[in-house]
Amino acid sequence: MEERQVSRWARRRVASHLLAGTINPRRARSAATVLYRALKGSAAQLSRASLQSIFPGIDQVEVRVRYSPDQGGGSLADVITLAQVVKYLECRRMFEIGTFRGYTTFHLALNAPSGSHVYTLDLAASAVPEAKLELTDLQLIQKPSSGEWFQNTECQPRITQLFGDSAAFDYSAYEGKMDFVFVDGAHSYEYAMADSLTARRLLTSGGIILWHDYPTYPGVWRCLEVLSREWPGSFVWVEGTALVAWKPA
Template identity: 45%
Template sequence: MPALRFLIRDFIQGLPALSPLAFMLALRNPRRLPIFIADTVRLYRSHAKLRVPSITPWELLDHSQPVTLRLGENGLFAAMENNFLMMQIAAMLRPLRIFEIGTSQGRTTALLAMNTPPETHIFTLDLPPEATLPAGVSDLHLIELARKELGIAFRGTNWESRITQLLGDSGSFDFTPYYDTMDLVTVDGSHTYKFVRQDSLNAFRMIRPGGVILWHDFESMRSEYGVSRFVDECRRAGLPVFRLGREQGDSRYAVMRVTDEIKRKLATLTA
């Protein structure tokens, strides 16, 4: 069973993190323990040269000019390094149509809107606040937060008119009107493997040649490494998926630039 194989792999790779320090952290701050284990595994994979190769936004997009990022509008700032990398991709790519799977509070949505041209339109999808949760969904605390504050970061801003909030379960949502029309797709819904896979296949269908797909929470200790597991599968299938950022960095994003050739390959994977 593939799921059992990955569970065993994750357990073995996590053994170096099971130390007195991990035990003390579990007692003092249990919610930080998965992050500690993920960081330990990431460090091990780095030294063992097992990490997915990295790529910077400039290398990915063959961009040599300086890029200016916009911050602070409506009191919104980038909180982590991965936000800056995502914003750099958006500012360099200048996408006209973006699809975001996973809205939550809408911080990423707003940062994308802030750093793209005025003619850019963003479609962002999340569960309706009153929806029954799909079986096996992860990140329940984030879902509860989204139910209370869905899209709050862009509500009432000057970007709101450029953002369409879509409501639905990504497992049953009809993505067909968006096929082959997106310049940028971000996959940041549930991090359980089966949901990452289905969201990614829909991203493959929506992206157009020349576009970029971003996966958030790559190399994260969430939901059995759902994103990392899918990225590993993509690379074994010959897809050019990279870890976004510096060689020793921790961006939490995986990324793929879709050429005409890659788009044809994606079509065979989603057939």
């Protein structure tokens, strides 16, 4: 990005941060927040379904969770759901776009069958000015470290940490090989769309893609509703979570 673009983008970030402060229930639990979220939920076009109706019997799948109050990432329901899916489907090769602290990465590795491997891609803080598309949540990128949740744990040998801009990364070594892709990088429409197209290229036949943050972020929301009209197969918003799953037809 050029200097002028960065400052315009930073102004937009400040404005959206202030707005998020008024609508994010973690920061404010006002009636307006509750109403806003309810309206968003009811305006969402993707059909909602329980995990059990998508994967019969998955409610019987027990998973391991290491709890931390500052897990950094989605809610516990989201992490447990992802862990159940990789265990239920016996995923062997998994790819995550957007590592953050690595809480989800750790739980994918912890719950997938032995011999499985997780690849997780994150944007280094120093690479922000060169980002190809519109970034979101600068505070999630400009952090002191990435993936600290799995470093020096029993899961680390089964995780490969990658760095790069998801819109510019060379995925050739991973294409067509992943049983499971989790899209959770930048949340602008442009990145959500680019990462979704990448995720589809990474999938092996019979693989599954899950996205985080529907309908929370407008960019992710719009992207998934466009894709649900264009891609064959079913898009489902998993009840009780901010996850959307796509199972190819």
